[in-house]
Amino acid sequence: MPDKKKFGTFAGVFTPSILTILGVIMYMRLGWVVGNAGLIGAILIIVIAHVISVSTGLSVSSIATDKKIGAGGIYYVLSRSMGVPIGGSIGIALFIGTALSIALYLVGFAESFNAYFGLETTVNGIRFSGTIALVTLTAIALISTSVALKTQFIILAAIIISLVSIFFGHSEVASDSIQFFTSDGSVPMEIVFAVFFPAVTGFTAGIAMSGDLEDPKRSIPRGTLYAIATGLIVYIALAIFMALTIDAEILKTDYNILMKIAFFAPAVVAGIWGATLSSALGGILGGPRILQAMSIDKVTPKIFGSGRGKNNEPINALFFAFIIAEIGILIGELDIIARVVSMFYLTAYGFINISFFLESWANPDFQPTFKVKRWIGLIGFIACFAVMFKLDMMAMIAALAVISAMYFGLQRKEVKLQTNDVWKSVWENVVNKGLKKIDAQGEDNFNWNPNIILFSGKSDHQKYLLELCKTVSGRTGIVTNFKLILDKENVNPPLKKTEQVVRDNLFKELGIFARQIRVDNIYSGITNIASTFGFSGVEPNTIMMGWPKGLENSKDYSRMTQTLMHLDYNLLYLDFDRKVKFGKYKTVDFWWRETDSKNAEMMLNIARFIISSPRWDNPVIRVLFVNNNNVNIEIIHSKISRLVEDLRVLVEIKIINNAVEQRAFYNIIEVESKTTDLTILGIPNYKIEKQAEFVMNTNHLFESIGSTLLVRAANNFNELDLDIIKANDEIEAKEFD
Structure with missing residues (x-):
């Protein structure tokens, strides 16, 4: 059998990550975020979201340089660090979140596509266009992963051209004064943050391709952190640009304002379509591989573990991801889908961060070449659940309840791997420190x-x-x-x-x-x-x-x-x-x-x-x-x-x-x-x-x-x-x- 085709840092990690980061939220909702939150509020939202993405990116990058990362990306990391019950529970949540994010991107694409061609912008119209786009992208993914990744280079070029066109554009609806903070009648900051957060989750698209990389230990840290840094710079720059050049009330109501102010509007249209379609394509490529890896570990039904061709393409898992994405498209409301996706990703990122913290604190065998201070993982963990609590306490409780149910279900199945998880080291560390405390106190x-x-x-x-x-x-x-x-x-x-x-x-x-x-x-x-x-x-x-x-x-x-x-x-x-x-x-x-x-x-x-x-x-x-x-x-x-x-x-x-x-x-x-x-x-x-x-x-x-x-x-x-x-x-x- 010929060797499986492998990808490097740029094609395998940076490109799918940055295309998902610079996606539907940037084009279709960043202006809405600035209009409702004000410039300072928007920058604060961007920074807080990136505290989570940066800490998670650093955590997963450090783990990637210590462990052999196989197919499944984040699921593989969690299952080998914290055991199958936790890794599998979060892996399932991450797969569903990734599948729903496909719907998020395609609903955004449908909004722009229908508006540009004068088609119905009703929910049914968006459902129809989104479904056609989903079928087309799934067909591309079925042809070949390599073809899909090569397509992304063209889309990346379109996004760069669109950003240049936006920054060189001119607004006829400029504001007399800059709105620094939220104003009366604006959407609450919690909802604004929840809608924005999926923008920073794109870096997981590259990690999900870990099984297709030439050198995951080298490519994942570099590609992930470069993509996050690039996204942070672009989002802050674009938020400042819109606050300075466009009236806040227009930003709140017109989702297509960037196309109207651009120097060359067709370039922005190409960027929007390219970004949304590439983000969806990244989810279509990465999501099924998470499900395939879980099935190989016997976490999910083995039917999803089978692949096709020399690259072991996860066909069955792809069709299941297609079904979940279609369910999301049928919802038809971008803001609703974005808030649901945020909860899934925040939960997963919280456990990634605590996984890194526990590995670096308790496991004496944890020797990554990419070294990160362990407190970064702890900060990321706290930030994830603090934000979830602030956004929607009931949704957080529901998410944790579902994760707990899956955890106990997998624990009863007694699914085990050949590798040792971190918990043995954690308990040994706790016992060690506890014994020293007890020994110092004497007996009462x-x-x-x-x-x-x-x-x-x-x-x-x-x-x-x-x-x-x-x-x-x-x-x-x-x-x-x-x-x-x-x-x-x-x-x-x-x-x-x-x-x-x-x-x-x-x-x-x-x-x-x-x-x-x-x-x-x-x-x-x-x-x-x-x-x-x-x-x-x-x-x-x-x-x-x-x-x-x-x-x-x-x-x-x-x-x-x-x-x-x-x-x-x-x-x-x-x-x-x-x-x-x-x-x-x-x-x-x-x-x-x-x-x-x-x-x-x-x-x-x-x-x-x-x-x-x-x-x-x-x-x-x-x-x-x-x-x-x-x-x-x-x-x-x-x-x-x-x-x-x-x-x-x-x-x-x-x-x-x-x-x-x-x-x-x-x-x-x-x-x-x-x-x-x-x-x-x-x-x-x-x-x-x-x-x-x-x-x-x-x-x-x-x-x-x-x-x-x-x-x-x-x-x-x-x-x-x-x-x-x-x-x-x-x-x-x-x-x-």
Whole structure:
């Protein structure tokens, strides 16, 4: 097969861009803009519009010199930078905008053509002439892209001659004074801007031809920026010329005034027709290529991806663009079409600018040869949506709603490319900066955010341990589950990094990270992971696992627990009742001992997370305290109430007098919490109770009550010291006095 014909900067980018820029708006509506907005207002509109076009042109030019730009132009850039869902959504909007812009140019052509030949200038007359022009241009595009592009050189010459004729012309309707600002009875500036804005969108015509360029990385930046700069100069010069030479009222009402004042009127007619037809031809050439590229990526139906001939001309996509353009022509009102086209292009340009900003900010692999300051992209993004908001807030909301619907639709289709989009780099950058901020601040237990290492095992009640772990971690906590693969003989090599990552739907649904690792001893494996896992800023602060009921040697458990306490971890051990599970998820008992000064604050934080959990629907949380010293109940209640209130937890408080009977603590729990859905206990200080005895007594307790969570707080939690004996003595002393 012969090599595909390629084009350079002038033929492939500058020419189609400048012909679209110097198009229908310049000839048919720039005078109307000056008449309604005044000279200063018109220049302001031109400058603001070019802030958007220049920033977008710089953004896309920079991306073009970093990435290989294929067919589809702007769509290709967005889909490879921000992913198919966003790129495809904007690509569809851009294709529709381009197709409707064809209608815009041909309606402008029809207005001039009908007026020149004395034909009907009614809506139906414009529809007829516009349709004939559309059929003719489509036929030219079908013959060959090369023929179409060569035709544009003739049109460019006609436009240059027409501009010379205008500037050397003379007006018989000159104004006595220059109108610098808008006057009474003028069209609002927002509408004037919306009608004008399509004039500066022409630079995308060249970018859309990216697949037909010899060197896109060189041609796109040069051709695009030269076209934008040329257009800016011509528009400002022509606006000043018209304000100085033509009365403002004439400019408002006579769309063909430039033809009347020109030195050689036929040259202006040729320029108008050439500009409008060339702009439409640029859309006919570029629009279908956007649709073709999207179809190749499976964003749109594959029927539009097929091409014809050695240049792979997008015939099917061309016919679809023809249909949309014809629908626009049937509207028949240039100003209405222009305002719709403005919204489509502003949306697309906004995302192009933010795409460049995110690439340059977050992607370390972004190394363009055409370097642009990243804030230019941010300014362009803000300017696009600020202008959309000012022009028509409801239209902006509608446009974003449609884009969002397309985004979620493409996301559900799970269309993916071989290339990586920028979002991974964005999130990595956000995480990096966030970790540094967190690391610099230290941990605040008042706003404790759990980062839990979970050892859930593979038992039949694993999912309940996972469920409770997610509950006590709250909305923003992090949970990493480790599966320990026991290899007592230590004969197998360690798992590779890729093998350590566990992909499981259960973990994915719960938002839990999952890893697996091979160990020769469960307890030493746990302590090794606790000693090494994590990194600065998000160090794990909590260890959670099931209570080891079948513990053969309490020394292993005790040694592990002592090590974890030495590492200053919060400890959570769940004894799960296989029969009743978590009951009805309605009651939680929190046992507060005098020796639970640190554990109490952590348990109250856990209670707060349980209350806010969707699974635990407004549970009744009781704080139970055993009064062994005959202290005044009101004193104890007051102390606990104040501490609980400070931690913003709503609970019921129950004081159990045990000064006379002196029953064992666990015996009291057996009576009070027998039917409780979840009981929370503090792990006592091992210096007070023997470790083996604690394990044995605790196992016995668990046989009598439901699911229980044992808690041991790290040193970062405050000591909630009730100091009730001292408070009681002080009150008694006052009463004695």
